[in-house]
Amino acid sequence: MGASCELKTGDRVRIKDGGEAVVRKELGRGGQGIVYLVDYQGKPYALKWYFYDKLPHPADFRKNLENNIDDGAPENDHHFLWPKYITATGQYPTFGYLMDVAPSGYVDMDTIYIGFKWKKPAVKGQNAIKETYKFESLDAQVTAAINIVKAFRSLHLAGKSYQDLNGGGFFINTKTGEVLVCDCDNVAPDGENFGIGGFPGYMAPEIVRGVAKPDVLTDRYSLAVVLFRLFMRSDPLEGKNVLKSVVLTEGKELLHYGKSPIFIFDPNNDANxxxxxxHDNAIKLWNLYPSYIREAFTRSFTEGLMSPNKRIIEKRWQELLIRLRSDIIHCSCGKVTYSTLFNHEPHFVCRCRNCGSKIYTLQIKDLLAPLYPGLKLYRCYTENEDDFDTITGEVIENRNRKGMYGIKNLSKKVWKAKFPDNSIRDVAPGGGVPIWIGLQIDFGDGIGARILS
Ligand SMILES: [Zn+2]
Structure with missing residues (x-):
């Protein structure tokens, strides 16, 4: 597409469904095209406008985009900035699509990774302002990871793959952890590909080697990279080996990311x-995370590098991340950190290094949940349901006895509690049980839990 096909303020672009989008301003540009802010039918939208000659198969690409618009976003629709309208043919030599504009308060994941962004000064000649971006809490960070996984799970369940996962494809609210997946124009039915290869550093090794095209399995590799970068703020394959090649030439990139990639924390190979x-972030952050998270990344970047079927599926990531969120202990003294930074004495009793409070552990399915005030249990744990959202229990302070905590039944079912003296009592919805070592809860459906010592 020549410069003549760039749009300017006031230009009117016909939309296939009827009406015209009026260009307001340019929002940004990348390798594939330019994004403009436009008005259409009285609402603001973002128009992605392609460099026609950068599309390997423009006709197929357009047809796929039209199909995605017709299908609509996968079920968790609010997680995607999904294509909504396509421009009409015939008016310009290229085309584009309209999507919603990302609401304010969201920032792309790459910016969070770097930690700051330079903002243009209000007055010309003044210094640029360095704005810092980071998650406001550990909970927001883990919630963002859960939301990313949730979006990809629904996309894959819809039989599609994203094909171009990278940090620029997510807008994140650093306060709440809400996520919007953007750049959904490469989404295609699993097994189909319209020319996109992926993004350096995020591509599965078999794509870097040129022996595979993006699909659900390569999405899974990229998802592990996204999560690793989100938590460790470093690249899983960039260690001393990669550093030795001062300039990462195409040949070196093929070697370190395609032919013989080595995980920086590979337990059987310390070469990288x-x-x-x-790589201070990697060194500092890796050991902060509980072992099940480190094991999941280790599997993703050792066996999972060369065996696509060994990669961790979205449902498993969801389970691990829900567990990770419950492992962020909010002590009553105000200290908030992962359970790994508490003293464990005896094994299942954490002691706060700040105030000395004891925090007991509830074992339920394969979850070990530290019972700090505010801990939430979800339906996926207390019932045999694939429901990671509905809260069915919470640790709260006893209204009448300050300093005494219990687990409140927020589900619709009657639980049974077995006390250390072997007495059994019903726990109706709204009722609760005290946090006593040895206490057992029967949630029904054959699911039991126990407070460990
Ligand atoms: Zn404390």
Whole structure:
């Protein structure tokens, strides 16, 4: 597309469904095209306008885009900035599509990764302002990861793959952890591909080697990279090996990301460990996370590198991340950190390093949940349901006895509690049980839980 096909303020672009979008301003540009703010039918939209000659198969690409618009976003529709309208043919030599504008308060994941963004000064000649971006809480960070996984699970369940996962494809609210997946124009039915390969650093090794095209399995690899970068703020394959190649030429990139990639924390191969002074985030953050998270990443970037079927599926990530969120202990003294940074004495009793409070652990299915005030239990744990959203229990302070905590039944079912003296009592919805070592809860459906010592 020549410069003549760029749009300017006031230009009117016909939409296939009828009416015209009026260009307000340019919002940004990338390798594939330009994004403009437009008005259509009295509402603001973002128009992605393609560089026609950068599309390998423009006719197929357009047809796929039209199909995605007709299908609509996968079920968790609010997680996607999905294509909504396509421009009409015939008016310009290229085309584009309209999507909703990302609401304010969201920032792309790459910016969070770097940690700041330079903002243009209000007055010309003044210094640019460095704006910092980070998650406001550990909970928001883990919630963002859960939302990313949830979006990809629904996309894959709809029989489609994203094909171009990278940090620029997510807008995140750093306060709440809400996520919007954008750049959905490469989404295609699993097994189909319209020319996109992926993004360096996020592409599965088999794509880098040129022996596979993007699909659900390569999406799974990229998803593990996205999660690793989100939590460790570093690249899973960039250690001392990669550092030795001062300039990452195409050949070196093929070697380190395609032919013989080595995970920086590979337990059986220390050739590519992170380097102090260069990869400090990786060194500092890795051990902060509980072992099940480190194991999931280790599997993703050792066996999962070369065996696509060994990659962790979205449902498993969801389980692990819900568990991780419950492992962020909110102590009554105000200290908030992962349970790994509490003293464990005896094994299942955490003691706060700040105030000395004891926090007991509830074992339920394969979850070990530290019972701090505010801990929530979800339906996926207390019932045999694939429901990660509905809260069925919460640790709260006893209204009448300050300093005494219990688990409140927020489900619709009657639980049975077995007390240490072997007495059994019904726990009706709205009722609760005290946090006592040895206490057992029968949630029904054969699901039991126990407070460990
Ligand atoms: Zn404390």
């Amino acid at each position: 460990r992170p380097v102090k002074g260069v």
